[in-house]
Amino acid sequence: MRIEDEVKLDYADVLLRPKRSTLTSRKDVTLEREFSFYHSPKKWKGIPIMTANMATSGTFSMARTLAPYKLITMFHKYYTIEDYTEFFKDFHDPDYIGYTIGIREEDIIQLQKMNEAGLMKHFSFICLDVPNGYIQRFLEVIREIRASYPEHIIIAGNVVTNEMTEEIILAWADIVKIGIGPGSACTTRKMTGVGYPQLSAVIECADAAHGITNKNGACGLIIADGGQQYPSCVAKAFCGGADFNMFGCMFSGFDESGGELVEKNGKKYKEYYGSSSNRALIENYGKKDAHRASEWRHVLMPYKGSIHDFIQDVFGSLRSTGTYIGAAKLKQFPKCATFIRVNRQLTTYLESFETDK
Numbered sequence: 001m002r003i004e005d006e007v008k009l010d011y012a013d014v015l016l017r018p019k020r021s022t023l024t025s026r027k028d029v030t031l032e033r034e035f036s037f038y039h040s041p042k043k044w045k046g047i048p049i050m051t052a053n054m055a056t057s058g059t060f061s062m063a064r065t066l067a068p069y070k071l072i073t074m075f076h077k078y079y080t081i082e083d084y085t086e087f088f089k090d091f092h093d094p095d096y097i098g099y100t101i102g103i104r105e106e107d108i109i110q111l112q113k114m115n116e117a118g119l120m121k122h123f124s125f126i127c128l129d130v131p132n133g134y135i136q137r138f139l140e141v142i143r144e145i146r147a148s149y150p151e152h153i154i155i156a157g158n159v160v161t162n163e164m165t166e167e168i169i170l171a172w173a174d175i176v177k178i179g180i181g182p183g184s185a186c187t188t189r190k191m192t193g194v195g196y197p198q199l200s201a202v203i204e205c206a207d208a209a210h211g212i213t214n215k216n217g218a219c220g221l222i223i224a225d226g227g228q229q230y231p232s233c234v235a236k237a238f239c240g241g242a243d244f245n246m247f248g249c250m251f252s253g254f255d256e257s258g259g260e261l262v263e264k265n266g267k268k269y270k271e272y273y274g275s276s277s278n279r280a281l282i283e284n285y286g287k288k289d290a291h292r293a294s295e296w297r298h299v300l301m302p303y304k305g306s307i308h309d310f311i312q313d314v315f316g317s318l319r320s321t322g323t324y325i326g327a328a329k330l331k332q333f334p335k336c337a338t339f340i341r342v343n344r345q346l347t348t349y350l351e352s353f354e355t356d357k
Contacts, residue, residue: 007341008200010182011233014339021326029322030329031315032070035243036218037174039146040153042124044095046070048330049234049314052225052248053077053100053129056258056272060087062307065256067096069311074098074127074155074246076258077107084119091122098125098155103141111145126152129177131188133159139171146172158225160196162208169212169220175244176220178205182227198227199240206241206334231317238318238330239337248272253301254310261303268303 023029034045050072051057060083063073077100079087091097099120101107114120126149130138133156142156156168157177165176181188181195189195202224209220224242228234234245251257252272259271304310322328327336 008197009339009341010197011199011227011229011236013197013341014199014236015342016236016239016321016325017338017340018324019326019336019338021323023323023326023328026316026319026323028328029319031318033243033330035221036216037153038169038212038214038218038220039172040151040174042151042153044124044153046072046095047315048072048244050074050098050223050244050246051251052246053098053127054248054252054258054273056270057248057251058100059256059258060091061256062251063093063097064091065307066311067091067093070096071311072096072098072125072244074125075100077102077129081113081117081119084114084122085117088119088122094122094124097123098127099123100127100129101145103128103130103137108141108144112148115148120149120152124153125155127155127177128173129157131158131180133157133168133177134164139167142168142171142173155223157223160201160205162204165205165208165220165222166212169209174221175223176205176209177223177225177246178202178242179225179227182225186226198224199236202237202240202242206243209243210241231314232321234314235318235321235333236339238333239321239325239339241334249301250310250314251307253304254307255305256307259301262300264300269300270303271298272301273298 031047032045033048034043036043047070051062051074053074053076055076055078058074058076066073073096075097101111126145128142128145142154146154154173155175155177156173158179159165159168159176160178160180168176178201179198182198206222209222212220221243223244223246224237225246228237228245228247228250237245249272253270257270262269325336327333
């Protein structure tokens with residue numbers, strides 16, 4: 001047993017210090033980025049924000065809405081081949097969707113069937129998603145998928161430490177998903193005691209990934225996955241070095257989100273739950289295995305209507321952050337950012353007060 005006593009930070013532990021800027025308007029801040037990848041020969045251009053691959057956010061209706069904004073929808077694991085066949089009759093934006101699998105044998109077989117049906121050509125991204133990216137089987141599956149799909153951009157996670165980030169990239173993934181337990185409905189930290197403050201995880205893993213560069217100058221990349229409660233958290237993740245931002249909670253509760261719309265005490269709500277919740281396990285697998293514990297809550301989220309206004313709010317917030325710190329491009333956020341540690345007790349109190357009101 002050992003104890004690390006270095007201070008680690010979540011998004012709520014910091015603010016961004018404003019700086020003198022030559023920017024004259026939020027319009028001067030460019031959010032679109034272009035990426036090359038360490039392994040995949042593809043290039044990608046868009047706004048590097050994506051939905052979590054959850055049943056309530058990684059939906060077909062979300063993809064149809066987000067693709068014109070050049071945002072990525074990472075589909076949940078529960079769509080069938082028949083579902084995808086129907087979807088691709090009128091959807092033709094491979095750069096803005098990703099196919100999600102786990103590392104079970106049935107997941108690999110399903111991916112093969114998707115390919116045999118000619119459906120994988122419609123995806124730019126393949127996401128290998130497990131709650132614990134530290135097991136040896138995970139690295140073996142990454143190598144297996146890369147051998148079969150050398151052109152695809154492979155996302156793999158989740159981990160929270162620099163050495164594992166490096167190992168996953170060297171195991172042939174292009175992007176590493178960072179985060180264990182920060183999600184608003186995730187109970188991994190409460191159930192297992194395992195986790196890592198999300199902003200520090202992003203900063204440390206981004207540094208590790210960006211230090212691995214190929215002969216063409218492309219480096220490993222990371223996704224900040226989870227823990228973003230407000231648009232400001234998205235900005236802080238980018239300032240911490242995240243290349244992409246993934247979240248589920250803020251993409252849930254809308255018309256385009258999954259989950260049933262329910263009415264309670266005269267108010268409308270939509271369901272929000274993760275892949276490891278009892279609801280998801282029973283609904284999609286027919287049971288919860290005896291060796292598993294649920295590590296997600298099933299909650300009702302206030303119904304938010306259409307997602308279009310929210311997207312504009314996120315874009316506007318990021319552009320506003322850029323003007324405050326003097327960053328004309330999203331790529332410049334880490335270079336221009338100075339974080340200030342704040343009194344967490346005061347921050348928690350103010351957030352609680354806001355919620356109560």
